[in-house]
Amino acid sequence: MHFSLVIMRQQKSIPIFSKSEFWAHEFLDMAKKASVQTFKTKQVIAQAGKPIAPCLYVIRSGAIQITCEKKGTVNTFVSGDYFNDGLLKHNSAEGQLISSATIEVIEDAKVSVLSQEVIMSVVGSISRLGNPLPPISAKLDRNLKLDDLKKERVLGLGAFGKVWLVQCKNTGAIYALKTVYKKQIIRNKLYNHIMMEKNIMASVNHPFIINLITTFQDVRSLYFVTNFIQGGELFSVIHKPNSDGVNNDAARFYAANVIESLSHLHKRNICYRDLKPENVLIDKDGYCILIDMGFAKVVLDKTLTMCGTPEYLSPELVLHKGHNRGADDWAFGVLVYEIIVGQSPFYRPGTNQQSLLRRIVACAYAFPDKDLHGIEVVDDAKDLITGLLTRNPQQRLGSFANGDDDIKNHPWFGGIFNSDDLVNKKFQAPWKPNIKDEKDASNFDDYSHEEDEMYVSYPDELSAEQQQLFAEF
Known part of the structure; x- marks a missing residue:
């Protein structure tokens, strides 16, 4: 009873x-x-x-x-x-x-x-029976309102809007506010795409993945509120004014951060599909945060959609054979190579996109010679990269029964994943950004000239039918 x-x-x-x-x-x-x-x-x-x-x-x-x-x-x-x-x-x-x-x-x-x-x-x-409530992600803060946020400065520009540094007038909390113009979404027929981006961001919760705080909309725009990551891009860590690439220990740390976040997505049947150093930010503690879920997609079997950055495309993507999370594992191999060596494995000076894609399909790359090039790629790192840059996705490291655990357990990582020390941030980061205060955006480019809020390009209002496309946002 x-x-x-x-x-x-x-x-x-x-x-x-x-x-x-x-x-x-x-x-x-x-x-x-x-x-x-x-x-x-x-x-x-x-x-x-x-x-x-x-x-x-x-x-x-x-x-x-x-x-x-x-x-x-x-x-x-x-x-x-x-x-x-x-x-x-x-x-x-x-x-x-x-x-x-x-x-x-x-x-x-x-x-x-x-x-x-x-x-x-x-x-x-x-x-x-009564009516069930529509599902709302428990992680989203529905008490925060657009009018609560004061715009401080522009952090970046996207194809369909801007990213602002904002502060909550009531609590003083600092956020990043991504604006997306509805008219642009409609013109490019991306309303299902933007809804999927929002749903995926609301579905994941991991310290190494950008955190969606809440979303808003008004008659012109959609808004994503996320935490503000202050350290700039991993790209800037890899590519410095006088050098490219980082040492083996630093590379291992950054790579471990990234595979930890990718693994979280993969366990939820989410393919990220746009891995590159520009989409990894460094937080105030020196740890990596994966951002921009614009190309991410829930994939239960395979998808045929072509997307991503050319240097990071897998052979099956180039050949339109259908892909799944194995495409992320390939891109991770490209990223590990770039972190250590300082350039993509398939890049050549003066190359064009067609020849780049041919080299990807042929899996034609080589490791630099330490004596000749002054760049050391240790044997364990070579073995990991070789396993990831395998042309056949079914034979690629990460595609077997243990999934991404096979990558995490690779000898190059040296047991980093034997405990929760990484996600609990108990490791000393190779580099910590110099941050003055919680509004410090000095690690980002200056976009002060873009702070004019005029909607010159999109003056026309949306119809009621068009607004309905965003009803579930």
């Missing part, structure tokens, strides 16, 4: 039930009839595009991940969480229910399951 009461209390806290006028005995009857099921790690409860039964799942222990490839959302549910409540009102007369997401167990789970059939046997008609 005690367990039934626990289930009953959980049911009453779920909007689709709390908005229903059920009697106490009906709640208790449903709780008694709920089944308890156990699932093993990696077990797939439902697969996108396949039939699914309309059931409510309440997690008692373990963890379950739900991935919607179309929307670009990845959500992890743990003890006390529930999911699939939105399926309970499905009308069987409308045909078979097809899952829009893949539901996979990522940690052995025990789950209470309440089927639509059981609910109907107790309350009679499914029409008595």
Whole structure:
């Protein structure tokens, strides 16, 4: 009886039930009839595009991940969480229910399951059920408003807007505010793209990945509020005025930071697809933060979309053969090479893009000679890079059963990942930026000439139909 009461209390806290006028005995009857099921790690409860039964799942222990490839959302549910409540009102007369997401167990789970059939046997008609709330990422701060933010200076320019340094008038907190012009998104037919970027950013939470604080919109623009990373780009660390590349120990530290963030994405079926030194910032402690999820995509099998920076494209991307997270592992190999050597493995002076892509497909690169070039690439680093820059994605390091763990466990990393010391920032960074205060943006280029807020290029208003494209932002 005690367990039934626990289930009953959980049911009453779920909007689709709390908005229903059920009697106490009906709640208790449903709780008694709920089944308890156990699932093993990696077990797939439902697969996108396949039939699914309309059931409510309440997690008692373990963890379950739900991935919607179309929307670009990845959500992890743990003890006390529930999911699939939105399926309970499905009308069987409308045909078979097809899952829009893949539901996979990522940690052995025990789950209470309440089927639509059981609910109907107790309350009679499914029409008595209330309406579930639309899903909102728990990590987003919905108390912060656009009017709370004071613009301080422009940090950077993008294809569709600007990035501002802003300060909260109420708390004094400092953020970065990315603005994206709606008209530009519509002209380039990128509304689904921008929604996926927002959903992916809201789905991830890791100290080495840019943190989405919240989002806003007004009649002209979309806004992303993130934490402000003050140390500038990894590119500037690698490419100094008088030298290129860093020593082996520093390279190992930066590479470990990056693979840690990529691994977090890959475990959530997210391909990053735009790895390069410009998309890695250095925080105040000297650690790497992965930014810009503009090309990131939820991929359960393969995707054919062509995107990325030419020097970092994998052979399968160049050949349009379809790609998955293995393309990120290839790009990571290119990045490790560039961090150590100071240039891309496929770059040649005076090269054009066509010859660059041919060398990528042929996997034609070489390591510098220490005596001849004065650059040392130790044997373990060579072995790691060679494993990553493997033409066949199925044979590439990171593509086997252990995934990115095979990369992390490579001898070059020397056991960095044997503990949580890296993510807890217990290692001494090779370089820490000199930062005067929390508003210090001296490690970024000066864009003061871009601080005019005139919308000269986009004076026309959007129609109601166009505004509706951004309703779920």
